[in-house]
Amino acid sequence: MNILEQIVSEKKQSLKRVQPYNFREIEAIIATARYQSNPWVNLFNLKNEPVIIAEIKLGSPSRGSIISPEAVPYYLSEYQKAGASALSVVTEEKYFKGNTTLLKMVIQNTHLPVLRKDFVINDFQIYQSAYFGVGALLIIVKILSLSKIRKFIHLCEQLNIIPLVEIHDQQDLEKAIEARANFIGINNRNLTSLEVSLHTTESLLPKIPDQITIVCESGIRSREDLQQFMDLGINHFLIGEYLLFHSQPGEALRELKGVKKHASSKNLRNNPS
C-alpha cells in the first residue's frame, strides 16, 4: 500500500467508530448552513492580487512533526497580522496530527475564512464540516470515484460550502471537469510518492477552462515561485511548510505577498534620507 492508500484505509476505519448524525441533526445543519453567507465566494472572485491561504498543519507524512498544538495561536496571530487572506487547517489525525478540536479552535479564534483539508470519503465529514462552520472543503479526486465527486460537490453546495476539488494529473483533471468542479486545487505534491514539483501546475494550467478558479497548492517557497504563477494568471495559493518552518512566519508571508519590509524607527532616524 502506498501512503495515500494507507491514509484512506485508516480514515475508513476511524469513520466506522464515529456515531453518524441522525435525520434531525442533518436537517438542523442544512437549515443553519443555508442562511449563512460564505466569504470564500468573494475571495475566489479576487483577480490579479495574490490571495494567500496560509496553512496550519501540525505534522505530515513527509515531515513528521511540524508545529506543536500550543504554537497554533502564535501562527494564527502572525498570519492575520501579515495579511493572509484565509486559513487552511489539516484535520487528519494519524498522519497530520490534526483533529476537529483544532479546527473548532481555529474557527473560533479568527475572522478569516477557513478551508478544511482532510481525506473526505463520506457524507458525514461534509455535514460535520458544515456543523463547524467551515466555508471551503478539500475534495481529493485521486481517492474518489466520479460519482462520489459529483455527489460531494452537490452536497457541499447544498450546505453552502465551496468544494475545492484537488487534482494532481491529467486523469484527475478530466474527472474534475466531468464532475463540473468550479474550484480546482492543483496540488504540486504527488500524494503517493510525496514528491513535489511546481511544474505540475505549469503543465496542467493550459488545459483548465478559464471560468474555473484555480488554487496552486504545495511547494511554494519564495516570492519568485509565486510571481512565476502570477505571470501565468494564477493568484490563489495554498502555502504551509514554507511559513510553518520559517523563524518569522509573518515576515515570510509579507515577503511572499511582495510587501516591502518596514524600516525600523531607529533606522529612519539614523538615515533620514
Ligand SMILES: O=C(O)c1ccccc1NCC(=O)[C@H](O)[C@H](O)COP(=O)(O)O
Ligand atoms: O504534506 C504532505 O506530506 C502530504 C502527504 C500526503 C497527502 C497530503 C499531504 N499534504 C497536504 C498538502 O498538500 C499540503 O499540506 C498543502 O498543499 C500545503 O503544502 P506545503 O506548502 O508544501 O506545506
